[in-house]
Amino acid sequence: xxxFRLLATAGAARRGRLETPHGAVETPAFMPVGTVATxxxxxxxxxxxxxxxxxxxxxxxxxxxxxxxxxARLGGLHRFMAWNGALLTDSGGxxxxxxxxxxxxxxxxxxxxxxxxxxxxxxxISEEGVSFQSHLDGSRHFLSPEKAIEVQEAxxxxxxxxxxECPPSRAERRxxxxxxxxxxxxxxxxxxxxxxxxxxxxxxxxxxxLFPDLRRRAVEEAAALDLPGYALGGYAVGEEPEEMWAGxxxxxxxxxxxxxxxxxxxxxxxxxxxxxxxxIDMFDCVxxxxxxxxxxxxxxxxxxxxxxxxxxxxxxPADPACxxxxxxxxxxxxxxxxxxxxxxxxxxxxxxxxxHHYLDLMAGARRAIEEGRFQAFRKERLEAYRAGPD
Amino acid sequence: xxxFRLLATAGAARRGRLETPHGAVETPAFMPVGTVATxxxxxxxxxxxxxxxxxxxxxxxxxxxxxxxxxARLGGLHRFMAWNGALLTDSGGxxxxxxxxxxxxxxxxxxxxxxxxxxxxxxxISEEGVSFQSHLDGSRHFLSPEKAIEVQEAxxxxxxxxxxECPPSRAERRxxxxxxxxxxxxxxxxxxxxxxxxxxxxxxxxxxxLFPDLRRRAVEEAAALDLPGYALGGYAVGEEPEEMWAGxxxxxxxxxxxxxxxxxxxxxxxxxxxxxxxxIDMFDCVxxxxxxxxxxxxxxxxxxxxxxxxxxxxxxPADPACxxxxxxxxxxxxxxxxxxxxxxxxxxxxxxxxxHHYLDLMAGARRAIEEGRFQAFRKERLEAYRAGPD
Numbered sequence: 184x185x186x187f188r189l190l191a192t193a194g195a196a197r198r199g200r201l202e203t204p205h206g207a208v209e210t211p212a213f214m215p216v217g218t219v220a221t222x223x224x225x226x227x228x229x230x231x232x233x234x235x236x237x238x239x240x241x242x243x244x245x246x247x248x249x250x251x252x253x254x255a256r257l258g259g260l261h262r263f264m265a266w267n268g269a270l271l272t273d274s275g276g277x278x279x280x281x282x283x284x285x286x287x288x289x290x291x292x293x294x295x296x297x298x299x300x301x302x303x304x305x306x307x308i309s310e311e312g313v314s315f316q317s318h319l320d321g322s323r324h325f326l327s328p329e330k331a332i333e334v335q336e337a338x339x340x341x342x343x344x345x346x347x348e349c350p351p352s353r354a355e356r357r358x359x360x361x362x363x364x365x366x367x368x369x370x371x372x373x374x375x376x377x378x379x380x381x382x383x384x385x386x387x388x389x390x391x392x393l394f395p396d397l398r399r400r401a402v403e404e405a406a407a408l409d410l411p412g413y414a415l416g417g418y419a420v421g422e423e424p425e426e427m428w429a430g431x432x433x434x435x436x437x438x439x440x441x442x443x444x445x446x447x448x449x450x451x452x453x454x455x456x457x458x459x460x461x462x463i464d465m466f467d468c469v470x471x472x473x474x475x476x477x478x479x480x481x482x483x484x485x486x487x488x489x490x491x492x493x494x495x496x497x498x499x500p501a502d503p504a505c506x507x508x509x510x511x512x513x514x515x516x517x518x519x520x521x522x523x524x525x526x527x528x529x530x531x532x533x534x535x536x537x538x539h540h541y542l543d544l545m546a547g548a549r550r551a552i553e554e555g556r557f558q559a560f561r562k563e564r565l566e567a568y569r570a571g572p573d
Numbered sequence: 574x575x576x577f578r579l580l581a582t583a584g585a586a587r588r589g590r591l592e593t594p595h596g597a598v599e600t601p602a603f604m605p606v607g608t609v610a611t612x613x614x615x616x617x618x619x620x621x622x623x624x625x626x627x628x629x630x631x632x633x634x635x636x637x638x639x640x641x642x643x644x645a646r647l648g649g650l651h652r653f654m655a656w657n658g659a660l661l662t663d664s665g666g667x668x669x670x671x672x673x674x675x676x677x678x679x680x681x682x683x684x685x686x687x688x689x690x691x692x693x694x695x696x697x698i699s700e701e702g703v704s705f706q707s708h709l710d711g712s713r714h715f716l717s718p719e720k721a722i723e724v725q726e727a728x729x730x731x732x733x734x735x736x737x738e739c740p741p742s743r744a745e746r747r748x749x750x751x752x753x754x755x756x757x758x759x760x761x762x763x764x765x766x767x768x769x770x771x772x773x774x775x776x777x778x779x780x781x782x783l784f785p786d787l788r789r790r791a792v793e794e795a796a797a798l799d800l801p802g803y804a805l806g807g808y809a810v811g812e813e814p815e816e817m818w819a820g821x822x823x824x825x826x827x828x829x830x831x832x833x834x835x836x837x838x839x840x841x842x843x844x845x846x847x848x849x850x851x852x853i854d855m856f857d858c859v860x861x862x863x864x865x866x867x868x869x870x871x872x873x874x875x876x877x878x879x880x881x882x883x884x885x886x887x888x889x890p891a892d893p894a895c896x897x898x899x900x901x902x903x904x905x906x907x908x909x910x911x912x913x914x915x916x917x918x919x920x921x922x923x924x925x926x927x928x929h930h931y932l933d934l935m936a937g938a939r940r941a942i943e944e945g946r947f948q949a950f951r952k953e954r955l956e957a958y959r960a961g962p963d
Binding site for chain 2: 219220221223224225226227228248249253256257258263264265495496498508512513514516517520521523524526527528529530531532
């Protein structure tokens with residue numbers, strides 16, 4: 184079971200500590216995504232070096248392969264992937280819908296936006312749950328609130344998520360209302376299925392799209408269940424960044440003050456700074472890892488596209504202000520060479536760097552909140568980020 | 574400039590030390606292959622952890638991309654790839670021929686056997702040198718003994734190799750005679766082109782296929798040039814292992830006793846044990862790294878195919894006798910899962926393990942020679958290896 188303590192605040196921004204059965208997580212925290220029980224290209228010791236304290240793994244993928252029962256037999260997900268820090272699993276719902284939307288693999292490779300019901304032939308939603316086809320072999324599977332909790336408890340994550348539906352932001356109000364009502368009924372079923380005295384702590388998820396009244400209702404009903412933590416779902420699924428920032432700034436303060444607040448699937452470094460300012464404690468996103476594999480590096484001076492010819496003879500590190508292994512050791516010219524040559528080491532170094540950038544940004548935010556200078560920190564970081572690399 | 578000292582012998586087997594401008598290399602030594610300035614999937618610190626002291630890089634690939642002049646401008650190959658240990662570069666010749674034979678990428682991905690002149694349209698050999706087409710973009714290039722030395726000196730390797738032709742073992746005697754005569758003339762040109770007072774030490778290569786008299790002549794003519802070291806080329810290019818072992822056992826003792834002896838492109842763990850027994854000091858081969866990426870693990874009990882269904886629930890390490898990071902940390906079930914899911918971490922852990930196996934085998938051989946028990950060591954290791962995994 185988790186515990187959460189608020190250590191400091193700066194405006195709406197919060198500095199906290201999440202105690203889990205696998206160690207403490209200082210918040211605000213970013214959770215690297217390890218879809219199939221690995222953060223792509225990295226080993227657990229790389230993540231320890233980055234001071235990552237909590238990872239996210241995808242229930243949908245692990246349910247299909249290698250299977251939650253197999254992982255349970257092998258001693259649980261922590262042991263399986265040799266990760267001694269905290270783990271959070273999602274419920275599988277988002278992947279089921281984004282898989283249907285994309286017609287291919289979800290998770291680390293799912294579209295960041297636009298998921299949901301676009302290929303209804305593959306996914307069928309009923310009051311009972313969701314029927315879907317495996318992206319691996321086309322086999323038919325079923326996830327319900329009860330099943331999603333069972334799978335996550337078998338994996339043994341420290342934080343498990345309620346099974347919900349995550350409609351696209353642009354869906355009609357009528358659809359959002361119906362979906363939200365079902366998601367709220369599912370949330371109560373998740374709560375009943377969950378072993379509250381077990382090691383896995385259940386977080387509720389508030390949906391509601393861009394409709395303030397639906398969000399408020401979702402939060403109030405979820406809060407009434409007195410769960411260990413709460414998440415905002417349904418952001419970064421098709422709306423403009425400014426719409427998301429406004430929505431999060433409005434919704435986050437509605438969540439129970441004494442519980443950890445998690446903004447699911449978000450986002451860019453800018454999104455994180457806005458989310459922290461709004462009072463969010465936890466984030467996850469595939470962006471740093473997926474962009475790394477596409478050769479896009481996040482730096483203190485914005486995005487750097489490593490394949491650009493201008494870096495062919497550039498002996499400087501990717502980000503001279505960065506202290507990660509890649510920046511301490513290699514030049515832009517070498518990283519570009521590796522990327523052009525299709526070398527896995529390049530993808531690995533890019534991933535290491537991008538995650539370092541994200542985790543370092545969060546560490547900076549934590550210090551700034553403690554020292555009462557978060558607004559100045561946010562302004563300074565955003566200005567440098569928007570200036571672009573030299 | 575290198576130095577070489579013999580520390581102990583056991584029969585024909587030798588225990589030595591190669592001093593280079595980038596540190597000492599204890600011999601017999603295995604050199605991991607870093608074709609395009611990276612040992613695929615591994616970072617320099619991984620190789621340091623494995624106690625690798627010398628790497629091989631491929632001149633052909635680096636000549637084409639990113640170019641030896643660019644690497645020289647960036648401070649040389651050591652600095653470019655952030656490797657502070659010793660480096661050996663081949664001359665590019667083997668890749669030119671195997672590229673022609675395979676019609677695709679050479680180097681780490683070149684066929685281990687069967688290289689040479691099978692697609693003569695792409696490669697044209699004259700007394701002056703070899704004209705060939707880039708596998709990257711089809712552009713036309715020319716390598717000669719002088720050019721190969723110039724490129725290698727620009728890269729700044731500690732050991733550079735003579736430019737030779739490496740015919741398939743099965744080529745006719747007449748072809749071997751003509752090729753060898755030209756290779757010997759090229760060797761003299763390499764010697765003249767080489768800056769003997771520079772940091773790069775030139776090794777001669779003796780060819781001659783499976784013809785004992787040609788091999789003897791090749792060795793004697795090369796030895797007369799009094800180069801810093803010598804290699805046997807043209808093994809593991811199509812002959813049976815027993816033919817190679819017999820040939821190496823016959824040829825190695827002909828090489829100058831006081832110089833390091835290098836068996837190029839060889840081989841399996843069994844080949845290495847036979848080579849050490851014959852008096853070879855240095856080896857390189859793509860097998861441990863390439864096989865790793867195909868899911869084949871070398872263990873003390875032979876080859877283990879990690880994708881096999883029998884390992885799906887196997888909680889044991891790949892090789893319980895191994896002390897590498899992968900074996901200390903992960904189960905066969907996890908390695909299998911990573912491989913089946915196409916995860917890069919799997920290829921990286923497999924690579925780490927296989928190289929550890931090779932380097933550990935060499936370390937064991939060195940100790941056994943020092944302690945006068947190499948024959949027993951070889952017998953014991955071969956028996957265990959041939960028993961197969963449990």
